[in-house]
Amino acid sequence: MTVAATPARWRAYALVLPALLVIAAFFVFPLVLSAILAFRGKDGGFTFEHFVKAWDLYRTDLIFTVGIVALSTLLIGVFAIAIAGYLTLGERPRAVAILRWLYRWPLFIPFIVTGQVMRTFLAKNGMLNHALIGVGMIEPLQAQSLLDWRGIVISFVWKQVPFVTLLVAGAMAALETQHVEAARNLGARRLRVLWDIVLPQVRGTVLVGLVLSFVTMLSVLSVPMMINPNSPTMITVDIAYRISTLSDYNVANALCLMSLVVAAGAAWLYLRHAAAAQASGA
Amino acid sequence: MSGGSTVRRWSDMLALAVVLGLLAFAIFGPIANLFLWAFAEKWYFPNKFPQELGLSFWSRVFSPRGGALASLGTSIWIAVLTVVLSLVVAIPAGYALARLKLRWRGLILLAFLLPQAVPNLPVYVNIARVFYEIGLNGTVFGVVLVHASHGLVLAVWIASAAFAAVDASLEEAARNMGASPWTCFRTVTLPLAGPGLIASAIFVFLESVDEFTGTYFVGVPDVTTLPLLMFNASMGGNYQIASITALLLLVPSIAFMLVVERFLKANVLAGVGR
Numbered sequence: 001m002t003v004a005a006t007p008a009r010w011r012a013y014a015l016v017l018p019a020l021l022v023i024a025a026f027f028v029f030p031l032v033l034s035a036i037l038a039f040r041g042k043d044g045g046f047t048f049e050h051f052v053k054a055w056d057l058y059r060t061d062l063i064f065t066v067g068i069v070a071l072s073t074l075l076i077g078v079f080a081i082a083i084a085g086y087l088t089l090g091e092r093p094r095a096v097a098i099l100r101w102l103y104r105w106p107l108f109i110p111f112i113v114t115g116q117v118m119r120t121f122l123a124k125n126g127m128l129n130h131a132l133i134g135v136g137m138i139e140p141l142q143a144q145s146l147l148d149w150r151g152i153v154i155s156f157v158w159k160q161v162p163f164v165t166l167l168v169a170g171a172m173a174a175l176e177t178q179h180v181e182a183a184r185n186l187g188a189r190r191l192r193v194l195w196d197i198v199l200p201q202v203r204g205t206v207l208v209g210l211v212l213s214f215v216t217m218l219s220v221l222s223v224p225m226m227i228n229p230n231s232p233t234m235i236t237v238d239i240a241y242r243i244s245t246l247s248d249y250n251v252a253n254a255l256c257l258m259s260l261v262v263a264a265g266a267a268w269l270y271l272r273h274a275a276a277a278q279a280s281g282a
Numbered sequence: 283m284s285g286g287s288t289v290r291r292w293s294d295m296l297a298l299a300v301v302l303g304l305l306a307f308a309i310f311g312p313i314a315n316l317f318l319w320a321f322a323e324k325w326y327f328p329n330k331f332p333q334e335l336g337l338s339f340w341s342r343v344f345s346p347r348g349g350a351l352a353s354l355g356t357s358i359w360i361a362v363l364t365v366v367l368s369l370v371v372a373i374p375a376g377y378a379l380a381r382l383k384l385r386w387r388g389l390i391l392l393a394f395l396l397p398q399a400v401p402n403l404p405v406y407v408n409i410a411r412v413f414y415e416i417g418l419n420g421t422v423f424g425v426v427l428v429h430a431s432h433g434l435v436l437a438v439w440i441a442s443a444a445f446a447a448v449d450a451s452l453e454e455a456a457r458n459m460g461a462s463p464w465t466c467f468r469t470v471t472l473p474l475a476g477p478g479l480i481a482s483a484i485f486v487f488l489e490s491v492d493e494f495t496g497t498y499f500v501g502v503p504d505v506t507t508l509p510l511l512m513f514n515a516s517m518g519g520n521y522q523i524a525s526i527t528a529l530l531l532l533v534p535s536i537a538f539m540l541v542v543e544r545f546l547k548a549n550v551l552a553g554v555g556r
Contacts, residue, residue, distance in 0.1 A: 224405045
């Protein structure tokens with residue numbers, strides 16, 4: 001290391017430092033605090049009682065949360081792959097252009113607006129029921145409100161599909177076209193080409209999009225509050241209730257840690273895939 | 283068999299049209315429903331459409347007591363401060379990550395991924411508790427800090443990609459002609475990375491304007507942004523006011539969706555996270 005090189009090297013760290021400090025102070029520190037509060041008893045000692053209480057009270061909601069987010073993630077994956085696949089392999093330029101224009105409208109619409117939009121659309125008197133009655137699929141008396149777990153799943157899928165589709169379609173567009181063309185010339189059906197040739201090459205991108213969506217949905221408060229605030233509901237609603245109404249930071253943080261563990265599980269699945277992909281040289 | 287294939291072609295086209303039509307309904311139906319509520323004076327079950335349309339709720343929302351203009355002002359002010367704070371720390375960081383030698387570059391990039399990859403609710407809940415103790419709860423500055431800690435992550439990633447996309451030989455040329463590092467950065471690198479930086483500024487602005495959960499905990503009780511106003515109206519059962527506020531929030535979201543590719547060029551987008 002030369003003398004002249006040292007200040008330049010330090011300059012690089014000095015440029016990164018302010019941003020890192022903001023993250024450390026307003027992101028990492030609160031997370032550490034969360035872990036401390038979740039394990040701290042009334043006497044200041046270490047305890048598991050908050051977790052026991054959280055599990056007793058909110059077990060159902062925890063399972064409900066994981067179920068809703070997992071189902072939403074699955075549906076997002078199916079829709080995103082289908083849309084991105086048609087954008088890449090579709091043979092009718094006009095249909096591809098329409099789809100490309102259509103799919104991304106909810107991309108930047110915030111969750112809270114999605115919640116309000118779906119609150120009216122999926123209600124008993126909402127446009128969905130009127131449309132179903134209008135085309136004769138259901139009788140007026142069969143109209144039912146979808147503002148329960150189904151409403152949350154629909155809201156999540158509606159909001160997140162464009163994001164994952166954008167990522168996946170981008171990855172598909174960057175692929176070498178030779179393999180696809182070759183398979184097609186051999187007469188492979190489009191669905192086969194998508195499944196056997198295109199999808200394996202963009203699996204990493206699909207997984208990144210889905211893991212990010214999974215983690216995001218896990219900590220959305222507005223949608224469950226607006227669509228389905230009564231039990232069973234998502235644990236974000238319970239966390240807000242423990243804090244706003246009871247000022248109970250201990251049980252709230254025990255619930256927070258549980259959601260962090262679930263998120264870590266999703267991240268672990270991704271990392272395992274990434275490691276496997278690297279090992280196989282893909 | 284040409285008759286048979288024509289029939290098949292038409293049935294294919296029909297199926298495609300039906301699928302696209304259903305998708306269009308799934309995407310625009312909910313938004314259309316929001317529009318109807320925003321202009322409904324009276325709408326009771328089981329009427330398909332509002333019994334009366336009008337603008338009386340609009341005048342209520344925009345009257346001084348409705349609070350929409352004040353909330354809009356607060357939202358924009360917070361978003362502007364968030365953009366300034368985020369970019370001030372993100373531009374140097376992005377430049378260093380793109381151009382300078384950093385030993386733990388991967389680790390640093392990972393640290394900037396954290397706020398996107400970890401559930402945010404635990405962070406907001408606990409930062410609100412800390413802010414309450416030091417008197418930052420319910421202040422605009424407190425909300426800006428929370429928004430910026432999230433926004434600067436996006437800004438760092440996009441800024442780093444934007445700087446990496448600048449042709450390094452142009453910088454070398456400037457340096458060879460005697461420009462100081464600072465002059466070179468100011469007159470060559472910064473303008474060339476401009477569109478990407480503008481994109482990151484818009485991203486941060488939009489995220490701040492739309493942010494709900496952090497503001498819900500940290501802004502209470504004095505800072506009411508547009509999303510909070512919307513939430514309160516909706517939970518209070520006032521669908522018209524909630525829908526009108528939601529429409530206000532939709533405008534920047536959809537405007538940005540329509541222009542995003544103009545700012546975020548493919549070569550920058552491909553470099554995000556590299």
